[in-house]
Amino acid sequence: MGVALYYARQYGHSAYDTVPVWAVTGTLLYLAFYRSLIVPIYFSELRHIPSVPGFPLWGQFIPIVTEECGIPQRKWHRRYGGLIRYCFPLGTERLSVADNQGIKHVTSKNPYNYPKPVRAKLWMTRILGDGVLLAEGHDHAYQRKTVNPGFSIRAINSFMPIFWQKGLRMVELQHRELIRSNESECSLEVLEWFNRATLDIIGKSGFGYEINSLEDEALPIREAYRLCFNFDFESRLLHGIQAFYPTTQHIPSQMNDDINKARAIIINKATEILIERRRCMEFNPNAKDVLTLITQEDNALREKGEPGLSFDTMRDQIMTFLGAGHDTTATGAAWTIHLLSIHPGVQAKVREEVREYMPFLFDKSFKFDPDTMTLPDPDQLPYLDNVCRESLRFIPPIPMTVRESVEADFVSGYRIPANTVLYILSNAINRMEWFWGDDADEFEPDRWDDLPKTAVPNAFMTFLQGPRGCIGRKFAEVEMKILLCCFLSRFEFLRDRDTPDPEDWKMWRLVLRPRDGVTVKCRPVLRV
Numbered sequence: 001m002g003v004a005l006y007y008a009r010q011y012g013h014s015a016y017d018t019v020p021v022w023a024v025t026g027t028l029l030y031l032a033f034y035r036s037l038i039v040p041i042y043f044s045e046l047r048h049i050p051s052v053p054g055f056p057l058w059g060q061f062i063p064i065v066t067e068e069c070g071i072p073q074r075k076w077h078r079r080y081g082g083l084i085r086y087c088f089p090l091g092t093e094r095l096s097v098a099d100n101q102g103i104k105h106v107t108s109k110n111p112y113n114y115p116k117p118v119r120a121k122l123w124m125t126r127i128l129g130d131g132v133l134l135a136e137g138h139d140h141a142y143q144r145k146t147v148n149p150g151f152s153i154r155a156i157n158s159f160m161p162i163f164w165q166k167g168l169r170m171v172e173l174q175h176r177e178l179i180r181s182n183e184s185e186c187s188l189e190v191l192e193w194f195n196r197a198t199l200d201i202i203g204k205s206g207f208g209y210e211i212n213s214l215e216d217e218a219l220p221i222r223e224a225y226r227l228c229f230n231f232d233f234e235s236r237l238l239h240g241i242q243a244f245y246p247t248t249q250h251i252p253s254q255m256n257d258d259i260n261k262a263r264a265i266i267i268n269k270a271t272e273i274l275i276e277r278r279r280c281m282e283f284n285p286n287a288k289d290v291l292t293l294i295t296q297e298d299n300a301l302r303e304k305g306e307p308g309l310s311f312d313t314m315r316d317q318i319m320t321f322l323g324a325g326h327d328t329t330a331t332g333a334a335w336t337i338h339l340l341s342i343h344p345g346v347q348a349k350v351r352e353e354v355r356e357y358m359p360f361l362f363d364k365s366f367k368f369d370p371d372t373m374t375l376p377d378p379d380q381l382p383y384l385d386n387v388c389r390e391s392l393r394f395i396p397p398i399p400m401t402v403r404e405s406v407e408a409d410f411v412s413g414y415r416i417p418a419n420t421v422l423y424i425l426s427n428a429i430n431r432m433e434w435f436w437g438d439d440a441d442e443f444e445p446d447r448w449d450d451l452p453k454t455a456v457p458n459a460f461m462t463f464l465q466g467p468r469g470c471i472g473r474k475f476a477e478v479e480m481k482i483l484l485c486c487f488l489s490r491f492e493f494l495r496d497r498d499t500p501d502p503e504d505w506k507m508w509r510l511v512l513r514p515r516d517g518v519t520v521k522c523r524p525v526l527r528v
């Protein structure tokens with residue numbers, strides 16, 4: 001109002017001329033005071049939920065955008081309990097759920113009341129396509145049913161030779177790098193290596209397609225995913241803003257250009273893969289890759305009168321599996337190498353277990369032939385299992401997911417209205433003392449031999465739970481173990497202290513990745 005009067009007086013306008021200024025000023029005042037001060041405190045239906053105190057105009061926005069994804073909420077949950085409310089600017093309320101009852105309700109009992117908010121999906125769709133990850137309701141249930149056979153235990157067992165083949169090829173190439181360096185040890189940035197290996201793995205086992213990114217690090221498809229993870233200041237800021245204002249994806253900027261370029265490359269590759277796979281299926285309808293299994297299931301469902309998946313939906317599934325299926329596992333494997341590099345005792349113990357169960361990996365003359373050999377099941381190694389679970393608990397590659405209620409509901413004993421936005425932060429839940437005990441913040445693989453009774457399935461949110469939980473969980477677990485067996489049998493490693501500590505710069509963009517990767521100093525393991 002003051003601004004409007006000042007404007008009128010200063011420029012000699014009548015009160016009528018100042019109407020637009022009044023309107024703007026009034027709206028700003030409404031937003032600033034009514035929405036951020038009055039509503040959350042006096043009128044919001046969420047006001048009874050334990051709330052994090054903060055300055056009303058911008059709430060807890062600063063710690064959320066400046067700290068690692070999930071860390072502020074981890075602290076707030078410890079202080080205020082299992083269901084908390086906090087605010088983004090202008091009184092925009094958010095909930096975070098970290099108690100067993102609340103998580104179970106949102107993820108398993110009433111999951112279809114909690115779809116991903118449209119705003120959150122807009123960014124993801126550009127890179128991951130509109131596949132099973134982003135479908136909702138009936139569409140999701142149908143797609144999930146169709147996709148399921150591609151991830152059965154039987155299917156995963158049949159992919160194991162591919163996991164081994166790519167894992168062994170990766171360490172062979174890394175070893176060559178070490179020899180080229182002419183030193184007794186060399187620095188390896190493992191995140192990029194794992195990304196190349198997992199991209200090749202999903203290409204071959206997912207679609208029967210050789211991507212070959214281990215052989216050629218500069219492939220456009222790998223470059224496309226690199227472009228999505230640009231962490232300069234402008235990209236981070238714009239990425240944050242896009243979560244609230246998706247239309248900013250049209251602003252001319254480096255980040256938007258990068259994402260558009262990446263999207264074009266990924267769509268073209270997915271289309272190429274689908275066309276080629278369909279052509280191959282005519283000659284070999286019983287191939288065992290995920291895409292063939294999905295197509296078989298889709299055909300069977302069509303015969304029962306179901307509508308079936310269109311070409312575009314199938315192409316989008318490929319985009320989903322390419323994206324969701326390689327970066328996640330690569331990031332998990334890289335964080336595990338980091339944790340082993342700073343816990344040399346754990347590293348030595350797990351390597352000895354690999355040596356005991358798989359001595360041929362330490363044999364100089366060993367040559368892998370995927371057509372004639374079956375290699376042991378990595379699930380038979382209990383300590384490796386503990387290490388992987390603990391690493392995935394300690395640093396979950398996907399640190400959070402977001403949901404929005406469709407209808408009013410009750411969560412953890414509180415009524416929440418429709419359109420309430422809730423977060424499920426694995427990076428907070430996985431470290432809650434009420435689940436894991438007092439040493440929740442320690443990396444301790446042995447805990448998995450003797451879990452407290454409170455460590456219920458919902459205490460481990462790395463793969464989410466319920467019908468929207470990760471369909472590729474078993475695939476990822478086996479793949480990650482095999483990649484680690486290959487790496488452990490070839491190299492001993494310590495953190496390269498000349499490079500930034502990966503834990504100091506964890507950046508979030510779908511996955512929680514170390515900004516500068518994970519670099520370790522490697523020495524070859526003695527092979528006889």
Ligand code: HEM
Binds near residue numbers: 132133332401461475
């Ligand atoms: C360590 C590796 C992985 C982690 C930590 C992980 C984690 C997750 C999480 C947390 C979700 C739920 C996302 C949400 O709803 O917001 C999810 C969903 C999904 N994941 Fe994974 N994932 C991993 C590997 C994989 C792999 C290897 C594949 C495929 C080959 C895959 C395919 C999917 C798909 C298709 C969904 C959507 C499921 C649905 O909504 O029905 N993931 N994953």
